Amino acid sequence: MDGPQEYSQRMSKIRQGMRDQGIETLLIFDSGRHNFLRMNYVAYLTDFISIGPETILVVPAENEPILFLTPSWDIARAKDESWVADIRPFKDFWSLLSKLSGKIGLVGREAMHIRLHDEIVKTLKRAPVNAKDLIENIARRKTEFELERLRKAAAIADAGVQALHEDARPGLKEYELAAIVEHRMRSLGAEDNFGMVVAHHHNSALHPPTARVVEKGDIIIGEITPCVGGLFVQICRTVVLGQPPPVVEEKYAILKRAMRLGMDAAKTGAPASDVAAAINGTLIEAGYEKYCRPPFMRVRGHGLGCGSSAPGNLEDGNETPLEEGMTFIVHPNQYLPETGYMTLGDTVLMTRSKAEPMTHSSWDLYVKD
């Protein structure tokens, strides 16, 4: 399916949802704060990722939508990148809003500032109804159009891991190590990256890089999340600089086992919590129950944003069924007292029956001599 068809279908579904809920006009907001854990509703419907603080797509039940945005100099890009024909400066939104009647739905309230919301309520003389589920529900299963972008992002994520294998070495600063991964992925077209790459002989957690100089024997942990077309794919891997002590290999094998069992538990129709239970069960069996809880660990994976972030967090109590077409990361990343924090994880696509990894780097601990 090509872009125009894809977005036409999305709009048809939205309009059907509006009719079902009796909504005459839908206001869809984005704050220019693209987020890897949250849906960007405007981007989902227009293929335009805004950068200014105010973007609202007005979708009337019958007429063509209008996109209002700041800064006005970005309108030309919006016209090129989206299918929306009518794009105007945000200041023009208010006169249109004052003329709206009937039931008004609002999507994106969670990212809206109170002053903007108050101004909308004042102008409408009533509060719009929160209609975010209308979009969240139609976006839960990724389409082939989205999967094409996700596959590209997955290949870039694997290339980021490969760059680390090739170029990591003692003497670099942590931030230079992170820049190696970033550079490889951007060179291949990644737009952004939720990326943390750090190194220590005993990592306590993932965090953005510091100026620490990487040493022989360090365990490099990475959570790498390139973005393509607004969609994210995450991969988590561990590299050791020099032959690791046996305990590192031994404990890393627990993560691999947890990953395998977590993947096996990710069956279509099963609740998201089953994946967390399988991973936690492996670690509990190995004697690390207390390390499966805060302040050490909690979440064993999660949905990834721009499109729907369903199924949410892979954690105890999340009964959301895993559906065909959902994509999310499964990561049994774990702090262990003997080794410190180690990382392993893949973004998966739910097929008709089970989870299939989208990233293909080896799960093995990568030892770089």
Place this chain on the structure above:
Amino acid sequence: MIFGRHSVLKRGCSTWDPKQFPRAEFESRLDTVRKEMAHRDLDALVIYGDNYSFADLCYLTNYFPKVRGGIAVVPRDGALSLLLNIGSRDVPFAKTLTWVDDVRASNQVGSAGAELVKEKGFAKSRLGLVDSGEGFPLPQLEEMKRALPDVQWTNEDALFEPARLKKSPLELNAMRAAGHLLNAVCEDAQKVIKPGRKEYEIVADIDRLARDAGAEDIRILTGEKRLQPPSFKQSADVGNHWALYLAVQHERYWAEAGRTYVAPGDGKLRAAYEKAREVVARMAAELRPGNPVAAVDDIARRELGEFYATAAVYGLGNGIGLNQWEAPFLNDDDARRVSAPSAGATELTENTTVALRVVFETEGKLVMFGDSFVVTQNGPVSLTSKT
């Protein structure tokens, strides 16, 4: 105003060097803010910041959120607390970036923030809310206010502005460091901007230059006909000319520059670029203590003539520091956005830092030049200049 595409995570070098910014600097800032709190009869402040807009939060605490947001609760007397939307295992790292001892984690900043306010004894008090970046997620703010029915809230978005307007010697050192880093990136960028290369490949190289030099964050806008953020759709080959807007954050402080790369032989475009440089230099000449901010805009209007309209769309300049755009503003629309005084009512003061830029089109091609300056008694000094 000029915006880049925000990073989903601030993933550059993340450190705090207490030798460069000692605790005493923050205590001095805190004293200034507390005097203003007393003047406004505020019992405490709740300051929101996130990875997109962290200036006020960072000004007092030195902490800047890497992802999501958080609040600082600042009593008129007593210890500060930070409540951050991070995992509890991330607290030790967060503490390496701030002098504040009490750092807490919660993914419910609204409700947990209300509990923190109560714990500090402010359940029935007058609290100032500082959210100049307009980032406090609405449901969380509503939750906090609901849980504190006896609090009298006042909007104090502009409270920090007078203190932040005039940079301290340590702040100026940090901004010069950011400026020098930026200048080096601009210089080295000339080696990687080559006709025939894909735009995203060049952006990757420029991004790497900044990250390898220890930048905390980077904003890049590029293009031949217009400025646009990195996008997977940006796969065109670069031709004989390319405009580049670049801002880097280093040790929390931003510096901004604009350049246009023109292939040898295109005299017309080179002349246009020289014109942009000259106009910025003339605008900068107005950056003197006591001068009205509006004078800078007046010069641009006079010098740019028919090109002024395009330049004004991108914004001709604004203050720069912990935020990419902050007071003083050159136009009133921008000033209103953060409740800053109007451009007409603002006079420049010594040690104010300002980014100036000129962007215009000639024969369908975009030309840009920009630089960051500090206002001194002896006139403007470029923050990117090595001298």
